[in-house]
Amino acid sequence: MAGNTEPLSPRAKLAVTAGKAAAAVSRAAGRGSGSVIGGRVALKLDPELLGRLAGHLDVVLVSATNGKTTTTRLIAEALRAAGPVVSNALGANMPAGITSALAGGSDARYGVIEVDEKYLAGVARDVSPKAIALLNLSRDQLDRAGETRMLAEKWREGLAGTEAIVIANADDPLVAWAASSCPTVVWVAAGQEWKDDAWSCPSCGGVLQRHTEDWFCGECGFRRPQPTWALSGDYVIAPDGVAWPIQLQLPGRANKANAATSAAVAAVFGVAPKIALERMYAVQAVAGRYDVVSYLGRDLRLLLAKNPAGWLETFSLIDGPPAPVLLSVNARSADGTDTSWLWDVDYPRLAGHPIFVIGDRKLDLAVRLEVAGLQFRVCADVDEAVRSAPPGKIEVIANYTAFQDLRRAVGN
Amino acid sequence: MSDTSLRLVWVYPDLLSTYGDQGNVLVVERRAQQRHIPVTRIDVRSDQPIPTSGDIYLIGGGEDRPQRLAAERLRRDGGLNRAVGNGAIVFSVCAGYQILGTEFINDLGHPEPGLGILDVRSVRNEGARHVGDIMGDIDERLGLPPLTGFENHQGNTVIGPGARPFARLRFGSGNGTGDGTEGAWCDTVFGTYAHGPVMARNPQIADMLLKLALDVHALPPVDEQWYEALRAERIAAATEASA
Numbered sequence: 224m225a226g227n228t229e230p231l232s233p234r235a236k237l238a239v240t241a242g243k244a245a246a247a248v249s250r251a252a253g254r255g256s257g258s259v260i261g262g263r264v265a266l267k268l269d270p271e272l273l274g275r276l277a278g279h280l281d282v283v284l285v286s287a288t289n290g291k292t293t294t295t296r297l298i299a300e301a302l303r304a305a306g307p308v309v310s311n312a313l314g315a316n317m318p319a320g321i322t323s324a325l326a327g328g329s330d331a332r333y334g335v336i337e338v339d340e341k342y343l344a345g346v347a348r349d350v351s352p353k354a355i356a357l358l359n360l361s362r363d364q365l366d367r368a369g370e371t372r373m374l375a376e377k378w379r380e381g382l383a384g385t386e387a388i389v390i391a392n393a394d395d396p397l398v399a400w401a402a403s404s405c406p407t408v409v410w411v412a413a414g415q416e417w418k419d420d421a422w423s424c425p426s427c428g429g430v431l432q433r434h435t436e437d438w439f440c441g442e443c444g445f446r447r448p449q450p451t452w453a454l455s456g457d458y459v460i461a462p463d464g465v466a467w468p469i470q471l472q473l474p475g476r477a478n479k480a481n482a483a484t485s486a487a488v489a490a491v492f493g494v495a496p497k498i499a500l501e502r503m504y505a506v507q508a509v510a511g512r513y514d515v516v517s518y519l520g521r522d523l524r525l526l527l528a529k530n531p532a533g534w535l536e537t538f539s540l541i542d543g544p545p546a547p548v549l550l551s552v553n554a555r556s557a558d559g560t561d562t563s564w565l566w567d568v569d570y571p572r573l574a575g576h577p578i579f580v581i582g583d584r585k586l587d588l589a590v591r592l593e594v595a596g597l598q599f600r601v602c603a604d605v606d607e608a609v610r611s612a613p614p615g616k617i618e619v620i621a622n623y624t625a626f627q628d629l630r631r632a633v634g635n
Numbered sequence: 636m637s638d639t640s641l642r643l644v645w646v647y648p649d650l651l652s653t654y655g656d657q658g659n660v661l662v663v664e665r666r667a668q669q670r671h672i673p674v675t676r677i678d679v680r681s682d683q684p685i686p687t688s689g690d691i692y693l694i695g696g697g698e699d700r701p702q703r704l705a706a707e708r709l710r711r712d713g714g715l716n717r718a719v720g721n722g723a724i725v726f727s728v729c730a731g732y733q734i735l736g737t738e739f740i741n742d743l744g745h746p747e748p749g750l751g752i753l754d755v756r757s758v759r760n761e762g763a764r765h766v767g768d769i770m771g772d773i774d775e776r777l778g779l780p781p782l783t784g785f786e787n788h789q790g791n792t793v794i795g796p797g798a799r800p801f802a803r804l805r806f807g808s809g810n811g812t813g814d815g816t817e818g819a820w821c822d823t824v825f826g827t828y829a830h831g832p833v834m835a836r837n838p839q840i841a842d843m844l845l846k847l848a849l850d851v852h853a854l855p856p857v858d859e860q861w862y863e864a865l866r867a868e869r870i871a872a873a874t875e876a877s878a
């Protein structure tokens with residue numbers, strides 16, 4: 224539908240204007256970027272606005288428990304090779320934030336939209352996307368988000384019969400099950416380190432059998448779909464068998480997986496892997512994540528990890544011992560108020576690192592580390608932690624609001 | 636306890652390990668090791684038989700469908716019932732607690748038979764989900780300090796004549812029956828709705844299980860600094876939230 228320049232209705236125009244005004248007021252009042260408030264005002268005035276704003280765009284939706292903001296950035300960079308892109312690059316991923324981002328995209332040809340897992344089916348209905356990328360599903364904010372398998376079921380029901388081309392991770396049984404109701408799926412062997420939310424078959428409840436990368440259910444026969452794209456070490460293997468090197472400034476296996484999926488998405492939009500991957504190299508930091516900042520004369524690398532799967536991927540990318548590690552955990556409402564998930568994180572992997580602990584819930588973390596048999600020091604704040612740390616770049620890992628607090632504290 | 640080491644059985648981590656309750660296994664294991672008590676952790680997946688020779692069995696919380704699957708497989712297996720018949724210790728949380736009872740409401744909305752090793756019966760609470768910090772006093776017969784935990788469930792559990800409340804809450808919903816009771820216990824079988832995980836916030840519960848298993852009245856002390864600090868913080872937070 225790109226190039227369709229059907230004008231917005233007067234009501235939609237009013238909604239966009241009112242939304243922009245509200246965003247400006249919100250910014251002036253010092254309440255952040257204003258994007259969510261603006262979008263909320265606009266959606267109230269015209270509930271069908273989202274669909275209308277996307278009407279002239281070729282849209283790809285990106286959803287997952289982890290990696291959706293980064294993947295959205297990678298895809299946006301890749302698609303800019305083909306034309307102007309509008310994207311909710313700041314991670315405002317619920318309908319109001321998406322509306323606000325799209326309102327700034329009247330000249331764009333492509334929409335690259337990160338969507339919160341819970342809203343995916345609804346947004347997919349509203350914007351008729353050309354493609355949908357599904358990366359992974361795992362436990363996250365259990366006091367609120369509800370059950371992981373229920374999310375997969377919502378995806379499965381909401382996306383059944385979609386006209387979009389779905390690009391999905393064949394290595395995540397929950398994603399594979401959710402996507403297998405879609406008529407057109409491009410399967411990517413993107414890998415997933417975290418396996419503890421998919422030991423039982425999403426379809427029948429049988430115990431899943433795993434052999435190296437393969438998995439299948441012995442009871443109902445549900446099994447790993449045959450992928451056409453694959454992440455293999457530092458390469459992405461395209462459907463024609465050609466291996467393209469992945470070169471990123473972003474660290475870690477998970478980001479290579481994000482790049483592989485992004486290359487498969489770019490191909491749907493006619494952007495060749497070589498060009499797509501070259502453009503992805505430009506992405507340095509995503510909303511402060513992976514940024515190396517200088518603070519109190521020390522280098523701090525800021526890493527966001529919100530749930531056990533995210534911590535696991537993060538542990539695999541940090542520098543080895545004796546690199547000092549600073550951990551910060553909060554449990555405010557945006558984080559989920561239950562800290563039990565700390566016990567599903569494999570902290571013994573930090574053995575040998577000097578560890579410093581801060582954040583609202585530093586005592587929960589202290590007990591967790593004590594039971595893991597690790598040496599650590601609990602500090603009052605980031606300043607004390609940085610001053611106490613031995614020489615070397617400090618790897619800083621924090622969950623959602625703790626990460627925002629840290630960015631503010633170190634002036635990032 | 637078997638001849639050589641204490642056998643700690645973690646029941647169905649593939650189905651009932653969603654809310655960090657494997658922390659209970661880690662705390663019991665750690666506090667045994669700190670006392671130089673040899674301990675063997677045995678994780679039993681739901682396609683494996685439950686060993687009947689364990690000393691302590693731990694069961695965690697899980698989502699609604701896995702809870703039904705776990706109950707079906709545990710009933711079919713029969714090992715946990717046999718172990719309890721032999722005097723084994725069982726500590727269960729949330730979905731696991733409901734499974735130990737006589738009946739609960741499954742994900743399909745139907746009554747599902749439990750294992751009947753704890754005299755409780757659970758139904759689905761029709762109101763809001765019980766979510767938040769809880770705090771209360773554990774049954775004085777058990778001689779434990781106040782209970783702190785985090786609840787997150789949709790169940791209401793009624794205790795029958797064959798069991799006693801594990802705790803009486805000062806804050807929180809617990810069994811959800813409006814009488815302030817939380818959890819249940821009888822002899823060596825315990826159930827609670829408290830996550831956190833509950834042993835991280837109440838390490839004396841882990842010690843109680845160890846003492847029961849070893850048949851001793853006391854254990855050598857361990858460093859309680861961080862446990863005590865966390866307990867004080869959470870009890871103060873719950874007190875403040877309810878004021």
Ligand SMILES: [Zn+2]
Pocket residue numbers: 424425426427428429440441442443444445
């Ligand atoms: Zn199956």
